[in-house]
Structure formats: C-alpha cells, structure tokens
Amino acid sequence: MEQFGIWLAALLTIGIISFLYKDNILYKACEAIFVGVSAGYWFVTYFWDNLYRKFYLGIQGAELSDQIFLWMAVALGVMMLTRLFDKIGWLSRWPLAFIIGATAGLYMMTYFVSNAFVQIGATITPPPSMETIGDKISFVLIAIGTFCGLIYFFFSKEHKGAFGGAAKVGIWFLMVTFGASFGYTVMSRMSLMLGRFDFLFGEWLGLIK
Amino acid sequence: MRIASFGIFILLVFGCGLTALAQDDPIDMVESEIVLPAPASKVIALNHKYDIGEILDVSWESSTSDPELVFGYIIYRSEGDNKFDSVGAVLSKINSFSDEELIPGKSYNYQIGTIGASGVALSEPSEPAIPDWELFNLEMWNIALIGFIICGAVIAYIFSAKAGRKLFIRKIGGLEALEEAVGRATEMGRPILFIPGIQDMDDVQTLAAITILGKVARVVADYDSKIMMPVSRSLVMTSARETIKEAYLSAGRPDAYSDDMAYYVTDEQFGYVAAVNGLMVREKPATCLYLGAFFAESLILSETGNSIGAIQIAGTARPGQLPFFVAACDYTLIGEELFAASAYLSGDPKQLGSLKGQDLGKVVAMVAIVLGTLAATLASAWDIEIMQKFLDNVMLGIFSNH
Amino acid sequence: MKRTVPLLITGIVGTVLIVSVLIPPAQSLGEDFSLFFDIIAVFAFFLGGGNLFRIHLKKVFHRKEDYGFSIVTLVGFLVTLTIGLFKIGNPEGISGSITAAGSGLQTIFVSIITPLSSTMYALLAFYVASASYRAFRAKNREATILLVSAFVILLGRTPLGMMLTGWIPEQFSIFQIPNLAVWIMNSANLAGQRSILIGVGLGVVAMSLRLILGMDRTYLGSDK
Amino acid sequence: MKRTELVVSSLIVVALMICKFLLPKPLLFSPLVSTIVTILIGCAFLVIFILTVKGKPIERRIVFLVVGIALVFPFFMKVELPIRISPEVQQVYDKMSSLPAGSKVLAAFDYDPPSAPELQPMADAFMKYAFEHDFKVIMMGLWPQGPQQANQSVEAAWAYNPQWMPDSADEKVYGVDYVNLGFQSGNEFVILRMGESFKSMFPADLYYTAYDSVPLLKNIHNFSNIDWGVNFSAGKPGTVEWVQIAVDRHNLPMSAGNTAVQAPMAYPYLNAGQLIGLMGGMAGAAEFEKLTGHTGKAITFLLSQTYAHVAVILFILIGNVAFFLNKKEKK
Incomplete structure (x- = not known):
C-alpha cells in the first residue's frame, strides 16, 4: 500500500x-x-x-437574535441560488450587493488605516538609533524615496519638468524595491524543486542515500 | 484590538491554570513556616475606554518581592459583596489586567493575590468601579479627521465634475494598451484570457478586477472578440457573469453573451494554476490579463503566457509579486493604478473626479512626510527641542494608529 | 426595483461598516460579516461546483475533444465528495474532524493533492531561471536599477557575496555585498514599498467610495 | 501523438526504469565522472553564451533542462565542498557537545514540507547526535506539520543506526528517551503558557498518552527543567517568538536553525547573545552535519543548490553580456 x-x-x-x-x-x-x-x-x-x-x-442553543442573524445569512445564500431560475434570477444580486458593499466598506477603513496611515507614520518616525550619519542618511533617503514614489503615482499632472524628474526618481525607487524582492525570493525557489527531486530520485528510485 | 482581546483571552486561560494552582495550595500554605511574599499595593480599577461597557482595566503596584519570590498574580473580583472570586492571573513582572465580559453599569471591586512558593498574599481591595460604554471612539479622532478630509475631497471632486468642470488626468500606459490588446486579439481571431486573481469577493483587489472586467468586457463585446475567464471562487464566477452580461447588453449584443465565458475551476491555488496553464497552451489566447490578488502563481502564469506569445497586462497591489509581473509582462499596473483603472477606463468625468480626490490624499501624505522628516532631522541634528515637540505631539499624534 | 434595491444595499451596508470602526458598540460588525460571507460562499459553491459538473458532463455527453479527461475530473470530484461528506474511513466517525489522521479525505489530501500542488509550486524554480535569462536585461536605466538591486540582494544571500567582496577592509564594510544587501532591504526598498502601500490605501478609499456611492455598478448586471 | 513526443516520452520511461531497476543504489559518480559532468554543464553554458551573443537566444526548454541537470546531477556527485565552519554554527555545536548524557533537550519543529530541504538535514543531524549522546529529547511543533517532520528525523536516526529501532539491542524507547508532544495551535501563546506548565498546553502527547503517564515527562514542568532548546524554524511563529518568550522571560538556553530567507531576522538576537548559535539555510545545515560527523542530505543538497544558484546567476549574466555586445555592434 x-x-x-x-x-x-x-x-x-x-x-x-x-x-x-x-x-x-x-x-x-x-x-x-x-x-x-x-x-x-x-x-x-x-x-x-x-x-x-x-x-x-x-x-x-443560541439566543434568538443570534439565530435570526444566522438564518439571515442562509437566506442571502439561498437568494444566491435564484440565479438558476430565469424569472427571479435578479434576486441573486442582493447577496452580491451585500458582499460588495460590505467588502468595500470594511476594507476601505482597514486599508486606509493600515496602509496609508500607518505607513505615513512609520516614515516620519525616526528609527530608535539615529546615532551614526549612516542612520540619518537612511532616514532621509527613505522619506525622499517615498515622496518621489507618491509623485510617480500622481494622476492629475503630466510627468514633465521638475515634477517629471521627481516622478522618475520615484520609479527608480520602485525598481530597487522590485529588484530587491526578486533577488530575495529567487534563491529560496530553488530549494522547492530540490524537495521534489529528492522525492523522485531518493524515495522513489532509491538512488540517493 | 483583536490582538489585545486575544492576549486577554490567553491570560484568562492562564489564570485558570494559576488559579487551580492557588486553590491546590492552601494546605501547604498553612503548614509551611516560610513567609509569604509581600502583597501588591495600590490596586486600581478603571473603566476601559471606548468599548461596549464590558471591560474594566485593573492595575496595581508590583509586590516588593517581585520577581525573585513571585510567580505571578491572581486577580480576584467581587460584585460589591466582599465575596471575592478569582477571574484571572498574570505572570510576575506584569502589573495590569483587563477583566472582560462584565455587565455594563454594575459595580465591581478587585483584590490582587501575589503568588509565592509558599502561598498567596492578598492586597487591599480596590475602590469600586463601573464599566461604562461610549458611543464614539474619540481615540480615533485623527483617523476620522484625515479620513473625512480625503473622502470629502473625493466626493467634492466628483460633484465638481458632475457640474461640468473639466478635469485633467494624465495618460496611464498600461491602461492605454488595454484596448489595443483587445483589438489585437480580434485581429488574430484568438480569445482574451482574464484572470481576476485567486482570492474571493471579500478581497478589494478582486473587487477592482471585477470593476475593470466591466470595461474590458464592453470593449470585447464591441470588437466581437471572445473572452475566457476561468476563476477560482464561485462567488467571483457569479459576479463576473453579471458583469460580462451587462457589458454585452449595453453594447447591444445580448445574443452574443454566454454563461460559459466565466466558469469556476477549483478553489485550490495550484490546481487552478494547473488548469489555467493547460488552457493557455491549448487555446493560445492572444491577450492575457492578470488583475487582482496574486501569490506564487504570478510568475508561473506570466511565463506560460510569455511562451505562447500573448500580450500580457498585469496588475496587483502585492509588492512581493510585482517584480515577477514587471519582468514577464508587457505592462504592469502597480498598486494604486489597479484601483484607479476602472475609473480611468470608464472615461466618465464623475469617476475621474474620484481620482483627483485620491491625488489630494497623496498631497496630504507628502506634506506630512516633508514636515515630519524635516522636524525629525532638525531635532536630531541640531537638538532643536521645539521641533522634537512638534514631531512627537503634532505629527506623530496625528499619524498614529491607536 | 431590480437595480435600486441592490444599490441601496451596497450603499447602506458599506456606509455602516465604514462608520462602525469609530463606534465601539458596532465594532464587531466586521467579524459578523466574515461569518455571513462564509455561509453565503457555501451556497455560491452550489453554483460554481454545479457549473463545473455541468461543463464536464456536457463534454462527455457530446463526446467533445479530450472528453476522457472530463470523465477523470468528474470521477475525482464525486469520489472526493462522497468520501468527504460521509467521512468514509474516518477513525472518529461522522462527528470526527474532517482532517483526522487516517481518514479517507486526509489520505486523498496527502497522497494526491500534496504531491500535485507542491510540484506545481516547485515549477517556479524553472520559471525563475527562464525569466532571469530572458527578461532581466539592462535595457534602459530603470531596468538597470532593477537588475543591479536584484543582483546585490541575490549575491548577498549566497556565500558567493562574501567570497567576492570579503577582502574589503572593515571601515568600508558597508560595501561588502551582504551588508549592502541588508542596507538596500532596509532603506531604498522600504521607500518603494511604502509609496506603493500608501498609494494602494488611497486607491482603495476612492474605489470603495465609487462602489458605495453607486457610480461603478456594472457588477449589478442589467435591468432586464 | 507526434513522433518526437513519442520518442522523448519513451526515452524518459526507459531512463527512469533503468534508474529504478538496474542502477546500483545508492548511485555515486566517481570523481572523474563528476568532473566531466561539471565540465559538460560548463560547456553547455558556453554554447548558450555563444548562441545568445549571435542573436539566437536559446529556447526556454533548454533553460529548464540545464536547471534540471544542475539540480539533479550533484545528488550523485561525491565532491568535497570546502565547507568553512562559521562561528554561529560552531556555537550551536559547542553548546550541544557541552551537554552531559541524560540532558533534557526541547526540540521545536516549526516548519512544513516545502521548507524541509533546508531544515530537515539540520533536524536529522541533531537527532542522530542526540541519540548517540543519550540526550532525552522532547519534540513539539507550533506548525501543524511540525510533529510529522519530527518523526521523520527520528526515522532518519533509525536508518543511520538500526540498533536504535524498537526491539533492537540499543533501543531508544519512546516515552523514555524521546517523546513527541505534537502540535498545538496558538502560536506564541503556546510558548507563553509552556513557561508556566508544559502540561497545560500538551495534556497528552501525539499518540494520546496522558502527559503524566509519559516517564520522560515526569519531572518536566516548564522551561526550568530543560537543559537546552533548539528550534527549527521557517517563519512565524518561530525563532523570534521563542527568543522573546522562552529565552527572554524564562532564560532557556536556546539555539536555532532557520531557512535562508528567515535567517537575517534572527541575526539581531544572535548578536545580542539571546541565541546560542544559528544555522542558516542549506549552508548552515551542511556545516552542522560536518561538525556532528553525520553527513546527510544537506551536504548533497548544498551542492545542488549551489549549482542551481550559479546557473541562475550565469543566465542573468549571459543575457546581459550578450545584450551589451550586440548593442555595441549596432553602434
């Protein structure tokens, strides 16, 4: 077996x-x-x-209010199934509208706080060690990079002149980021395949000790 | 908030263990001659702010024997009748505890037991406290304020566009290429592949993908091309069908629509990838669009797409997967561009207005970064105290997440 | 009626959830939603799974190309469903956990799904190599920056980095590749990440508002 | 099916069957063959380079083949890589070898099969060493698949010395010489509560034996009864959590083995002396194997991984050099 x-x-x-x-x-x-x-x-x-x-x-054994609450979810789920019938198929949009509204509302705040807000805060918070000149340079560099990166994402102004220059610097920072995450993952991907080959040539074929 | 409540839960569980320990011990306590540890002092119970009136925060001054002779503290609660029951316990060196699941409006007082090797030393009871609830979380005033400014800006721009004001939006390369890519597929007589990521409808990136799908499907319907959309979640399939159907209807070609355009494959991440890979090499789509939440499959998909010579446009908000798309695709929508895409493609002035509002948000962020960094640099380079104060109290006061 | 009600639902539910963050008594709404979502998702699966079943059945019925594989899919689907729903071979019986060791479903997972998905994942090793060969070229300034940064990090994480630059004296140790890699990760990389994250945060706000205000409503289908 | 396809697939089947039924097991190349294979791979790169410069980039399938060969062939080579023992791995070994027989060792397996190529060799070498020196080993996992990985390392030890198997001369008795506590959910909170009592988190072991009925666990209440802890970690929860709670709060002497990706995050703790040594990635595992004298898969894998890494780096270099040469010519 x-x-x-x-x-x-x-x-x-x-x-x-x-x-x-x-x-x-x-x-x-x-x-x-x-x-x-x-x-x-x-x-x-x-x-x-x-x-x-x-x-x-x-x-x-739940309280009545909890029971009603759970039954409502089931009701929405059943409405989803009305798609199978042409005449009342439009009812299936209700649960869909519910999910889209809830996702939009819920994640609007989550993203706003944990992405935008916290990241701005982190950028202007000096690191615990601001001793060496290197630390200070890094701190300012991160701020400049973030600033220019945001300029790159600006929609309502053409990338021209000084503004375009800043946007260009922004792209460079983005490219460093992309390069870094690429370099960071490339090497670990190799050991994934090692595991599979080890299985094939070791466990299955028995060629490896 | 969630972490906090989880932590408290664990401490509670902890407490049960410790309490059991304490209850096993009293006989030892009486028999042993060893002195008890010094009791904790200054026990204070306070209403926990911004909850629904079920929590009291108890704090105390640690025993003077802490930590050498102290294992931890037991928290005893009484409902005003001097009958104290243990409600939890914490390790030594910790001097606070949040008592949850109380009844709002009722009065409670607390006593702290210091656990030593030889037994438990009790503190004086605290003054009574009443858990109360608040309607607004005033601690989050900063988030409400900035959020209000940005949401207000978005809405204001939408209305000003509605009133007919012209708004300029620069061209976005990846999105300009979209129509061209659909056109190319039509010319070649080959289908278009649309992958909305591998997450369900409760991920905003999937929502963004569905809103873009509406615009893409419209172009597809106009050009009379063919769209293929295998998905990995049933709910996404349902929403995609509604969206494509609507696009075909508004293009005046309801007869050309078929439910088979969007179909469910499997929820399993790599099972889905295996199926899409197979589909790609068999149907050879001329254009592949990957928009939504992607994980390790980003490179598997885009390399396969590359091998069949498809034009590829990708977009995701996950920084870890962007480099793979940048390397293997013709155009990549980076983060924010993914969310802006549907408004941009709609060309509807009102929706474009929302992009303007977004830009105002960026201005706020940029100003904050400049002011904050300047203050921090001045403060640390020349020891200017007022700058330090400005940074700590104003800037970090606003941009901190409670 | 067919479009107004859903639009109202999206608007009201969305607004309530946005405001709920600021109102302590309403803070648990987010968790409640995920429960709602989980239950709706089961019903949606009847549509999705049913559709999967229908497509393959149709292929077999019409003897379309490669219909043999559709038979395989159908058999795999039905067998797994039967074993899983009736908990066949579960040592703890029908009330046991579905992933109990030794249960039929667990056996299927370990002997079929695990090798398939880990191999599919492992294909990345090959794709990474082909992408490196083909796409990572210093075509222009941007691509050069990407390449250099990738290369430094890549070397910094292998013994090669130390071998190549270990001779650099201590006072310039920042230029040793492993140190340089750490520095890039902690500074320039961070800046790029942050601008993406801040942008995404704002993008989500604007998109959510468009959905909640009902400006983007293609997902609701048509009036007919 | 086309002709070439048929030929290729039958060739593969034949090759696999030869491997399965005809080749000696285990298969090892002589140094000469190893050198020839390496030179051939080198030649392949030279050809790829020339073709690319000539403006005829090679097909992706050739890239795949080369990577495949670079990954597989080193399995069978007996090349002595110059393994330099780094101080952080030496530290782990020094700590381990200073323990007397009968020491109680806690081994936390916080990883799953995808990370096993890097971490399993460390765990295997550790287990062999532990059995050899009569440590009492308590295994556990904060990751669901951890306990299975722990059992694998026990099996590896059995394979190394069958005398340790059940009903053998020098049997390592389950429950007396080693025990597997299993998995417990709750991440760092598990460690937190273990600080007070192991039993509270693991009322029974992996095989449903009550904690108190396991002889080895009789006198083990919490971290204070443990002589040394070792953590094999591929992420969170892992080394960082163990250091923050078990080391900082309960003074458990602890060492760690990490995947290469994870290791940089653990270095600060190593430098601060909170961790006694650190094994990072395949290289760390190979060094550890060398120190313990239990050469296993890490040394083999390290060669494969190095070959594959060099292959990727060469591919990037070739692509770029060819690109520049061509650009110059055009000018």
Missing part, C-alpha cells in the same frame, strides 16, 4: 514536471485529477466548516 502511494505520487510529480517540455497526456490527466479532487475537497471543507460548524452548530 505504501509503495502504491509512492508510485502514485511519483507519477503525479512527473506528470506536472512534464508540462515544462510540452502539454501532454500525462499532464492533462494530472490536471483533470487535480481539478476534480481539489474542487471536491474544497466543497467538503466548505460544507463541514461553514455550513455545519458555523451555521448548524451555531444555531444550536
């Missing part, structure tokens, strides 16, 4: 890697299995985690 598991995993691993050469039967089969099985798996988690645990167990 264990050998079967290893052979199956090996076959699936090779199937995915084979896509690098070109699309082929084995890859298509792996893709079909992957889609079918994982969609099923996700529905099972949705069902037991959300519908059973959060709703069904949630209404057991």
Whole structure:
C-alpha cells in the first residue's frame, strides 16, 4: 500500500514536471485529477466548516437574535441560488450587493488605516538609533524615496519638468524595491524543486542515500 | 484590538491554570513556616475606554518581592459583596489586567493575590468601579479627521465634475494598451484570457478586477472578440457573469453573451494554476490579463503566457509579486493604478473626479512626510527641542494608529 | 426595483461598516460579516461546483475533444465528495474532524493533492531561471536599477557575496555585498514599498467610495 | 501523438526504469565522472553564451533542462565542498557537545514540507547526535506539520543506526528517551503558557498518552527543567517568538536553525547573545552535519543548490553580456 502511494505520487510529480517540455497526456490527466479532487475537497471543507460548524452548530442553543442573524445569512445564500431560475434570477444580486458593499466598506477603513496611515507614520518616525550619519542618511533617503514614489503615482499632472524628474526618481525607487524582492525570493525557489527531486530520485528510485 | 482581546483571552486561560494552582495550595500554605511574599499595593480599577461597557482595566503596584519570590498574580473580583472570586492571573513582572465580559453599569471591586512558593498574599481591595460604554471612539479622532478630509475631497471632486468642470488626468500606459490588446486579439481571431486573481469577493483587489472586467468586457463585446475567464471562487464566477452580461447588453449584443465565458475551476491555488496553464497552451489566447490578488502563481502564469506569445497586462497591489509581473509582462499596473483603472477606463468625468480626490490624499501624505522628516532631522541634528515637540505631539499624534 | 434595491444595499451596508470602526458598540460588525460571507460562499459553491459538473458532463455527453479527461475530473470530484461528506474511513466517525489522521479525505489530501500542488509550486524554480535569462536585461536605466538591486540582494544571500567582496577592509564594510544587501532591504526598498502601500490605501478609499456611492455598478448586471 | 513526443516520452520511461531497476543504489559518480559532468554543464553554458551573443537566444526548454541537470546531477556527485565552519554554527555545536548524557533537550519543529530541504538535514543531524549522546529529547511543533517532520528525523536516526529501532539491542524507547508532544495551535501563546506548565498546553502527547503517564515527562514542568532548546524554524511563529518568550522571560538556553530567507531576522538576537548559535539555510545545515560527523542530505543538497544558484546567476549574466555586445555592434 505504501509503495502504491509512492508510485502514485511519483507519477503525479512527473506528470506536472512534464508540462515544462510540452502539454501532454500525462499532464492533462494530472490536471483533470487535480481539478476534480481539489474542487471536491474544497466543497467538503466548505460544507463541514461553514455550513455545519458555523451555521448548524451555531444555531444550536443560541439566543434568538443570534439565530435570526444566522438564518439571515442562509437566506442571502439561498437568494444566491435564484440565479438558476430565469424569472427571479435578479434576486441573486442582493447577496452580491451585500458582499460588495460590505467588502468595500470594511476594507476601505482597514486599508486606509493600515496602509496609508500607518505607513505615513512609520516614515516620519525616526528609527530608535539615529546615532551614526549612516542612520540619518537612511532616514532621509527613505522619506525622499517615498515622496518621489507618491509623485510617480500622481494622476492629475503630466510627468514633465521638475515634477517629471521627481516622478522618475520615484520609479527608480520602485525598481530597487522590485529588484530587491526578486533577488530575495529567487534563491529560496530553488530549494522547492530540490524537495521534489529528492522525492523522485531518493524515495522513489532509491538512488540517493 | 483583536490582538489585545486575544492576549486577554490567553491570560484568562492562564489564570485558570494559576488559579487551580492557588486553590491546590492552601494546605501547604498553612503548614509551611516560610513567609509569604509581600502583597501588591495600590490596586486600581478603571473603566476601559471606548468599548461596549464590558471591560474594566485593573492595575496595581508590583509586590516588593517581585520577581525573585513571585510567580505571578491572581486577580480576584467581587460584585460589591466582599465575596471575592478569582477571574484571572498574570505572570510576575506584569502589573495590569483587563477583566472582560462584565455587565455594563454594575459595580465591581478587585483584590490582587501575589503568588509565592509558599502561598498567596492578598492586597487591599480596590475602590469600586463601573464599566461604562461610549458611543464614539474619540481615540480615533485623527483617523476620522484625515479620513473625512480625503473622502470629502473625493466626493467634492466628483460633484465638481458632475457640474461640468473639466478635469485633467494624465495618460496611464498600461491602461492605454488595454484596448489595443483587445483589438489585437480580434485581429488574430484568438480569445482574451482574464484572470481576476485567486482570492474571493471579500478581497478589494478582486473587487477592482471585477470593476475593470466591466470595461474590458464592453470593449470585447464591441470588437466581437471572445473572452475566457476561468476563476477560482464561485462567488467571483457569479459576479463576473453579471458583469460580462451587462457589458454585452449595453453594447447591444445580448445574443452574443454566454454563461460559459466565466466558469469556476477549483478553489485550490495550484490546481487552478494547473488548469489555467493547460488552457493557455491549448487555446493560445492572444491577450492575457492578470488583475487582482496574486501569490506564487504570478510568475508561473506570466511565463506560460510569455511562451505562447500573448500580450500580457498585469496588475496587483502585492509588492512581493510585482517584480515577477514587471519582468514577464508587457505592462504592469502597480498598486494604486489597479484601483484607479476602472475609473480611468470608464472615461466618465464623475469617476475621474474620484481620482483627483485620491491625488489630494497623496498631497496630504507628502506634506506630512516633508514636515515630519524635516522636524525629525532638525531635532536630531541640531537638538532643536521645539521641533522634537512638534514631531512627537503634532505629527506623530496625528499619524498614529491607536 | 431590480437595480435600486441592490444599490441601496451596497450603499447602506458599506456606509455602516465604514462608520462602525469609530463606534465601539458596532465594532464587531466586521467579524459578523466574515461569518455571513462564509455561509453565503457555501451556497455560491452550489453554483460554481454545479457549473463545473455541468461543463464536464456536457463534454462527455457530446463526446467533445479530450472528453476522457472530463470523465477523470468528474470521477475525482464525486469520489472526493462522497468520501468527504460521509467521512468514509474516518477513525472518529461522522462527528470526527474532517482532517483526522487516517481518514479517507486526509489520505486523498496527502497522497494526491500534496504531491500535485507542491510540484506545481516547485515549477517556479524553472520559471525563475527562464525569466532571469530572458527578461532581466539592462535595457534602459530603470531596468538597470532593477537588475543591479536584484543582483546585490541575490549575491548577498549566497556565500558567493562574501567570497567576492570579503577582502574589503572593515571601515568600508558597508560595501561588502551582504551588508549592502541588508542596507538596500532596509532603506531604498522600504521607500518603494511604502509609496506603493500608501498609494494602494488611497486607491482603495476612492474605489470603495465609487462602489458605495453607486457610480461603478456594472457588477449589478442589467435591468432586464 | 507526434513522433518526437513519442520518442522523448519513451526515452524518459526507459531512463527512469533503468534508474529504478538496474542502477546500483545508492548511485555515486566517481570523481572523474563528476568532473566531466561539471565540465559538460560548463560547456553547455558556453554554447548558450555563444548562441545568445549571435542573436539566437536559446529556447526556454533548454533553460529548464540545464536547471534540471544542475539540480539533479550533484545528488550523485561525491565532491568535497570546502565547507568553512562559521562561528554561529560552531556555537550551536559547542553548546550541544557541552551537554552531559541524560540532558533534557526541547526540540521545536516549526516548519512544513516545502521548507524541509533546508531544515530537515539540520533536524536529522541533531537527532542522530542526540541519540548517540543519550540526550532525552522532547519534540513539539507550533506548525501543524511540525510533529510529522519530527518523526521523520527520528526515522532518519533509525536508518543511520538500526540498533536504535524498537526491539533492537540499543533501543531508544519512546516515552523514555524521546517523546513527541505534537502540535498545538496558538502560536506564541503556546510558548507563553509552556513557561508556566508544559502540561497545560500538551495534556497528552501525539499518540494520546496522558502527559503524566509519559516517564520522560515526569519531572518536566516548564522551561526550568530543560537543559537546552533548539528550534527549527521557517517563519512565524518561530525563532523570534521563542527568543522573546522562552529565552527572554524564562532564560532557556536556546539555539536555532532557520531557512535562508528567515535567517537575517534572527541575526539581531544572535548578536545580542539571546541565541546560542544559528544555522542558516542549506549552508548552515551542511556545516552542522560536518561538525556532528553525520553527513546527510544537506551536504548533497548544498551542492545542488549551489549549482542551481550559479546557473541562475550565469543566465542573468549571459543575457546581459550578450545584450551589451550586440548593442555595441549596432553602434
């Protein structure tokens, strides 16, 4: 049984890697299995985690107001299903409108506070050690970079003249950022594949000690 | 807030353990000859600000034996009848505790037990305190103020555009290229692939993707091209269908619309990627659009798209994935541009007005950065005290998150 | 009716949630929403999963190209659903946790989903290499900056960085590649990150307002 | 299916079957073959370089192939990489080797399979050393998959010395010589509560044996009963949390092994003396293996990883040099 598991995993691993050469039967089969099985798996988690645990167990012995609250969610969910019927299909827009409104409202504040607000605060907060001249330069440099970066994102003015120059500096800072995150992740990606090859050549083929 | 309440929860759980310990010990306490640790002093209970009246903050002055002889403190609560029950415990060196889930308006007082090796030493009880609730969180005045300014600016610009004032918005390369990319797909007779990220509708980046989809689908309908939109969340599929359908209707071609344009694949991140990769090499779309929330799949998708020679336009707000898109795609919408895209593409003056409001927000940010940095630099380079005060009290007072 | 009600719902719900941040008694609304969302998502899956089922069934029925793979997908889907919903092979029975060790669903996850998804993820190793070869060229000033910064960080995180610049004397140690990499991460990189984050914060505010005010309403479909 | 496709796939199947059933196991190249392979890879890069300069950039599949070869072939090479022991890894070893037999060691496995190539070798070498020197090992995980990774390292130790397996001469008895407490959710709060009592967080071990029934755990109440802690970490919760709570509040002597990505975040704690040594990434693992004398996968992996890293760097360089040469010519 264990050998079967290893052979199956090996076959699936090779199937995915084979896509690098070109699309082929084995890859298509792996893709079909992957889609079918994982969609099923996700529905099972949705069902037991959300519908059973959060709703069904949630209404057991709950106060009336909580019960009504949970039933409302189910009502919205059922409205979602009205799409299946042409005549009342428009009802499904209500839950959709609800979700979009709530997401927009909720995340507007979250993003505003944790992205805009906190980052501005962090930029003007001097680091705990402002001892060396290097620290001071870094502090000012970060401020200049952030400032120019914001100019780059400005929509209501053409990037010309001094303004354009600042925007250009802004792009440079963005490029440093992109380069840094690229360089930062590249190397760690290599060890991912090492793990898979170790499985294939070690655990499956037994070639590695 | 959430972290705080979680921490408190853990301390409560902690407390149960410690309390059990304390309750097991009394016999030892009586029998042993060893002296108890010095009790804690100055126990004060205060109403917790800006909650719904269920929390009291208890604080005390640590025992003089802390930390050598002290394991921790037990918090006892009484409802005014001098019957004290333990409600929690904290480790040594800590001298405050938040008592949650109280009844608003009721009066409580507290007593602190200092736990030593030989037993528990009790403090004097505190003065009674009443948990109270507040309607507005005044601590967040700064967020409300700046938020009000920026939202106000957005709305004001929208109205001024409505009134007919001309607003200038510069050209954004990636978005100008969008229509061209759709046109190219039509010429080549090949489909357009639209990937709205892998998150559900409760992510703002997905919302942005759906609003852009409305504009893209309109162009697709006008050009009579074909759009393919595999998605990884069912709700996104539903919203995408509504959006595409509306675009086809407003283009006057409802007959050309089909529900099969947007379809669900699987929620599983890499299962979805595997399917999209397969779709790309088989259907060979001429244009690939990746707009929304992306993770590790950004490079897998855009490299595959590159191998089939598609024009690729990407956009995401996640800084970690942007470099991969920048490297492999023809155009990349960086962060803010993703959210501005639908307003820009609509060409509707009112929506463009909102972009102006956004710019005002940037001005606020830039002014704050200049003032703050200047103050900090002056303060540290020449020890100018007034600058330090200005920085600490005004700038950091405004831009701090409570 | 068909469009006004949804528009009102978006507007009211959005406004309430924005204001709720400032009002302590309403602060738990955000968490309540995520509960709501989770439950609605289950029902949405009936549409999504149902659609998946329908598409593949149609392919098989009409004997379209590659319909064999659709059979595989359908079988995989149904088998997993059956095993998961009835908790087949679960040592703790129907009330046990779905991921209990030894349950059928856990076996499927470990022996099928894990190798597939970790291999798919690992393909990145190859794509990173091909992107490096093809796209990372110093075509212009911007690309050069990106390249240099990437290269410094990349070398700084491998022993090569120290090997190449270890000879630089102590007082200029900032120019040793590993130190330079740390400095870039903590200064210039931070500036770029911050301008993106601040921009995103403001962008979300404007987009949310457009949605809440009902200016951007394509997602609501048409009146018909 | 096209002809070439058929040929390629059958070739691969044949090659794999040869690997599976015919080749000696484990497969090791002689130094000569290793050198030849390395030279061939070098030649491949030279060819790629010439082609690129000529304006005929190679196909991506060749890039994939080269990376694949650079990753796989070093598995079978027996090249002695000059491994210089860095002071931070030496510190870990010094601490570990100063412990007497019977010392109680807490090993926290805070990672999952994707990070295993880097961290598992450290854990394996640690476990072998611990069994060899009769440490009492208490394993646990703040990441759900951590305990499984812990068991893998025990199995690695068994493979190294079968005498340690159950029912063997020198058996390491579960519950007496080592125990796996399993996973507990709650991130840093788990550590916080363990400071008071391990039992409160782990009422039973991974196999549902009550805490008090495990002989090894009889006299272990909290960190004060532990002689040394070691943490294998791939992110949060991980080394930072352990240092902040277990080390700073409860004075647990602690060392750590981190992934390469994670390691820079732990350096400040190392410099401040809160951590006794740090193993960073594959290189750190290889050094640790060398010190303990239990050469395992890290040294093999390190070679693969180095080859792959060099390959990526060469690809970037080739692309750029060719680009510049071409630009000059045009001028």
